[in-house]
Amino acid sequence: MADWSEPLDNYCERTDATFLSEPLNAVTNLAFIIAFVAGWYYYQNYREKGGRKHWEFVLLLGLICTIGVGSFLFHTFATRWALLTDSGPITIFQFVYMGVFCWHMIMPRWWIVPVSWAAFVVVTIILAIPFPADYANGSSGYFSSMFFIALLGGYAYYREGERAYFVLAAAPLFAISIFFRSIDENICDSFSLGTHFVWHTLNGGMLYCLFVGLMKSSIEKESS
DSSP states (O other): OOOTTOBOOOSTTOOSSSTTSOHHHHHTTHHHHHHHHHHHHHHHHHHHTTOOOOHHHHHHHHHHHHHHHHHHHHHHHOBHHHHHHHHHHHHHHHHHHHHHHHHHHTOOOTTHHHHHHHHHHHHHHHHHTTSOTTTTTTTGGGHHHHHHHHHHHHHHHHHHGGGGHHHHHHHHHHHHHHHHHHTTTTTTTTOTTOSHHHHHHHHHHHHHHHHHHHHHHTHHHHHO
8 A cells, every 4th residue: 555645756856855855846836826827817807808707717727726736735745645736736737728628729519528538648648658657757748748739739820820829839838848857857966956947937837828828719719
């Protein structure tokens, strides 16, 4: 049986099991909270201009905030249970965003959501064959996310043009953040803080781009 309180040492910055052993990794989770606040402000501005309430976008904002809180817990408590608070919201966000995007940007049919989820799972399984879980410092699990962010961004830009710039911009941001996540352990000897904090910082911007870009390309256009 797994010990859920077992300490984990997954990042260069962590040197012991104390609460503040990863100060930079912990504080940079503010990037997600900033993305949440900025996204909420953008959504409220849309509502004040007469836009309809869309609970699916409120859910996405809530998940962005939860990602920041969960990641903070993991980079402070650094235990198995805290790992779940980190990875859980990220996984849920991916599936929810995929479904919301396909519903609004491809077709509003009930079956499009489970089909998009199935496609994501299949691509994740396929990419796990050449890229095992420990590849690129454990970043290979995000390769399927990178693939779909680029795919959705390209499709959104093809369909909506400049309205989709934010979704399109999310792909290079995420690619750069994966790079910095993957080299965290490799540069420990020369830079003791590691580079995982860059992953947090860029991903806050990436999530904001995904959210605002989808709003601009779908519900905001519908209300104009």
